[in-house]
Every structure is written in C-alpha cells, then in structure tokens.
Amino acid sequence: MGATGATGGALVRSLADRAVPCRALGRDRQRLRARLGAAAGPLVEAHVADAADPASLRAAFSGGRQLFLTMENGPRQVEFELSAIDAALDSGIEHIVKISSPAAEPDSPVAIARGHHAVETRLRAAGVTATVLRPYAFMQNLLLLGPGVAHGGLVVGAMGRAPCNYVDCRDIGEVAATVLTRPGLAGGTYSLTGAETCSFGRLAELLGRLRGRPVRHLDLPPEQLRAQLGAEGGLPGWLADHVVEIQQLAITRPETPTDTVARLLGRAPRGLEAFLTEHIDVFR
Ligand SMILES: NC(=O)c1ccc[n+]([C@@H]2O[C@H](COP(=O)([O-])OP(=O)(O)OC[C@H]3O[C@@H](n4cnc5c(N)ncnc54)[C@H](OP(=O)(O)O)[C@@H]3O)[C@@H](O)[C@H]2O)c1
Structure with missing residues (x-):
C-alpha cells in the first residue's frame, strides 16, 4: 500500500532493484503511474484501491502473500488500517509489515501514536505474522x-x-524490502533511526x-x-x-539512535x- 507515498514508494523501488515482484497500490492510476516511473513493468504491477472501499482492497490483495501497510495520517487513519487488516485476512495474506511510530502506546501524548498502538494491537491478535516498523x-x-x-x-x-x-525514507523502504524478503526477520518490532x-x-x-x-x-x-x-x-x-x-x-x-538500520541493511543509515x-x- 501507499506506493505513491514516501515509504511505500521507496519500498517499491527497493523491491524492483532486487527483482522481487510486487503489486503497487494507490487510489489514483495517474498518480501511481507518475510515481512509479521506470519501476513500473512486469515486476511492479500498478493497482488502484482505496481503503474506504473494502471490496477494492480485497481485489487488490487477492493472490498476495505479504502486505506492506502504511496510511497517510488523517482522521480516518485507524479505520482505514483496520479495514486493510480485515481485507488482508479475508484474502489469505500471511505476513503484514506495518509502518507505525515511536511512542505507539495506549496513553501516548501523541494522538496519532495512540492510533498506531490500536492498529498494532489488532494486528498482533490477527493470527498472521506481524512485523512493525517504528521510524523516527x-x-x-x-x-x-x-x-x-x-x-x-x-x-x-x-x-x-x-x-x-x-x-x-529510502532507508525505511530498504528495511521494509529486507523484512519482506528475509523470513527470519519477519515478526519483529523495529525502531528505525x-x-x-x-x-x-x-x-x-x-x-x-x-x-x-x-x-x-x-x-x-x-x-x-x-x-x-x-x-x-x-x-x-x-x-x-x-x-x-x-x-x-x-x-x-x-x-x-539505534543500530537497527545498520544491522538490517549491513551499512550505516x-x-x-x-x-x-x-x-x-x-x-x-
Ligand atoms: N512523517 C514522519 O516523519 C513519520 C514518522 C514516523 C511514522 N510515520 C507514519 O508513517 C505513515 C505515513 O508514511 P508514508 O510514507 O506512507 O506517508 P505518505 O507519503 O503520506 O503516503 C501515504 C500513502 O497513503 C495512501 N493513501 C491515503 N489514503 C488512502 C486510502 N484511503 N486508501 C489507500 N491508500 C491511501 C496514499 O496514496 P494515494 O493518495 O496515492 O492514494 C499514499 O501513498 C503514517 O502512518 C505516519 O504516522 C511518519
């Protein structure tokens, strides 16, 4: 998800560099095409879907094994992310990598981080492998x-x-590509700095x-x-x-700072x- 955005766009480029096939999702075909540029092709399939329309999510996820879940901040963010998790479960997705944030806690002083906590909690109870990325x-x-x-x-x-x-964000995208392609890393919670x-x-x-x-x-x-x-x-x-x-x-x-990015990517951030x-x- 979020292939037109900062982290999702970086992830798509990183997967394309590694010749890993993926489906790149966004709400608008033209925006997707403009953002994907040279990455679009047989390996990167552009697909229109809107989290406000669960049927479009299920169609987009159909046949997929892993989901990268990110959502722009906004008043409906939690609702949209929970809807994406439900659609992923319906579609047989086995591993979800979610972009969260620091201080994702129930009593966090940051309202959006409280929302991330709610989504993380649902994700961990969903019965799929759940990986959480918490970037600064x-x-x-x-x-x-x-x-x-x-x-x-x-x-x-x-x-x-x-x-x-x-x-x-390019490091976040590379980390996401790494946890999606190295099964031993799936299931962790990673603080990215x-x-x-x-x-x-x-x-x-x-x-x-x-x-x-x-x-x-x-x-x-x-x-x-x-x-x-x-x-x-x-x-x-x-x-x-x-x-x-x-x-x-x-x-x-x-x-x-943590050493997570260096550990996962084998180079300094x-x-x-x-x-x-x-x-x-x-x-x-
Ligand atoms: N910015 C920071 O410094 C920071 C730090 C820590 C954590 N975070 C977290 O990072 C996340 C955002 O990062 P990002 O790189 O993904 O942000 P982004 O660059 O704002 O991209 C957000 C993506 O969400 C998609 N989107 C928006 N509404 C949608 C909908 N209804 N259905 C499907 N897709 C929708 C957008 O696609 P279209 O508009 O093309 O459909 C876009 O690709 C947030 O959860 C934020 O809390 C951010």
Whole structure:
C-alpha cells in the first residue's frame, strides 16, 4: 500500500532493484503511474484501491502473500488500517509489515501514536505474522522547512534544544524490502533511526553552512507554533496539533539512535548532512 507515498514508494523501488515482484497500490492510476516511473513493468504491477472501499482492497490483495501497510495520517487513519487488516485476512495474506511510530502506546501524548498502538494491537491478535516498523521523523519532512529557510532565513520550532533523530525514507523502504524478503526477520518490532541526533539549533547552523547564508533558529512556545501552523499557516487543526505533540515528545523523550538500520541493511543509515546537501536548493 501507499506506493505513491514516501515509504511505500521507496519500498517499491527497493523491491524492483532486487527483482522481487510486487503489486503497487494507490487510489489514483495517474498518480501511481507518475510515481512509479521506470519501476513500473512486469515486476511492479500498478493497482488502484482505496481503503474506504473494502471490496477494492480485497481485489487488490487477492493472490498476495505479504502486505506492506502504511496510511497517510488523517482522521480516518485507524479505520482505514483496520479495514486493510480485515481485507488482508479475508484474502489469505500471511505476513503484514506495518509502518507505525515511536511512542505507539495506549496513553501516548501523541494522538496519532495512540492510533498506531490500536492498529498494532489488532494486528498482533490477527493470527498472521506481524512485523512493525517504528521510524523516527522522516528526513523528507525537513523539506517542509524549505520556504521558511529560503525566504525568512528561519528554522521555526517549539522543542528548544531537544536532540531529534531523522531517518531517510529510502532507508525505511530498504528495511521494509529486507523484512519482506528475509523470513527470519519477519515478526519483529523495529525502531528505525538515523545515526545521529540533531537539535533545531544545530540544523539551522548546518543549513546556513551548506547554503552559504546564515539561518537562525526561532524557538516558539508550543501554543504559538500551533497557531502559526494552524490558523495562520492553513494546516488542519489535527495536523498542527500533531506537529506540536511530536515536538513536545522530543523534549521529554530523547530520540536516541539505534543500530537497527545498520544491522538490517549491513551499512550505516543515510546521514543528515548528505540528505540536506542533496536537497539544498529547497533551502536557498
Ligand atoms: N512523517 C514522519 O516523519 C513519520 C514518522 C514516523 C511514522 N510515520 C507514519 O508513517 C505513515 C505515513 O508514511 P508514508 O510514507 O506512507 O506517508 P505518505 O507519503 O503520506 O503516503 C501515504 C500513502 O497513503 C495512501 N493513501 C491515503 N489514503 C488512502 C486510502 N484511503 N486508501 C489507500 N491508500 C491511501 C496514499 O496514496 P494515494 O493518495 O496515492 O492514494 C499514499 O501513498 C503514517 O502512518 C505516519 O504516522 C511518519
């Protein structure tokens, strides 16, 4: 699922590189075609399905053995993921790899992580092999800071000096491909991180150095960041809340790197400076 998205798209490319056949799902055929690009072909079969339509999921899963389950964040996320698990069970899927998140706990301070906990719980009780990937924030999220850096020279947040961890979605896709193709790894819960932590202050310094123009870190009280993202920035309320919740979580729970990506992929995770260098034009 989610072949047009960040992790699902990376997984499809990784499976194609390994010559492993798969079915790539999305709600819109044109978007799928555009996202799959050269990966589409005999090994990668594009298939339209919508989690709001369980029959379309069952048709998409028919004949499959393993499911990669991811869903964009949103008010119906839990409902859609549970519906995908039910359809997978109806279709005889034997192994489900779910994208979850850190702090996926029943009393998590992050509402979306509470939803991931509910889906993980259902998945573990479903009677199939369940693998859970819990990545820290995607490096690709940092591109959303691009306009503020390019036009205002500012990195704006509400987590003070908290050390944050970022993981490249391409590494998540490779890990997913690895757990789908090495049976001994199926059934685990994997916390996926990059190799280093970085505060927003250090991020601003790094971006300033890489683009050759200074960048300042502006730390706001949480309620001010929420207002800036929501009413002023046009984000829906639940998403503005989510950004503030994960930033507050970073203050209370240090995002310590793990060696999981290195262990599973046999190489170090992609680095933050390399990622920012690759995308520096977004911040110019
Ligand atoms: N961003 C982070 O830093 C971060 C960190 C930890 C965990 N996570 C978790 O990662 C997950 C999202 O990652 P991602 O890479 O998959 O995100 P994404 O890039 O937002 O992609 C989401 C995918 O969901 C698909 N989708 C949306 N609605 C659908 C529906 N009704 N039926 C079928 N497919 C639907 C979209 O496909 P179409 O729109 O093409 O149909 C898209 O491919 C979330 O669960 C989030 O909580 C994110």
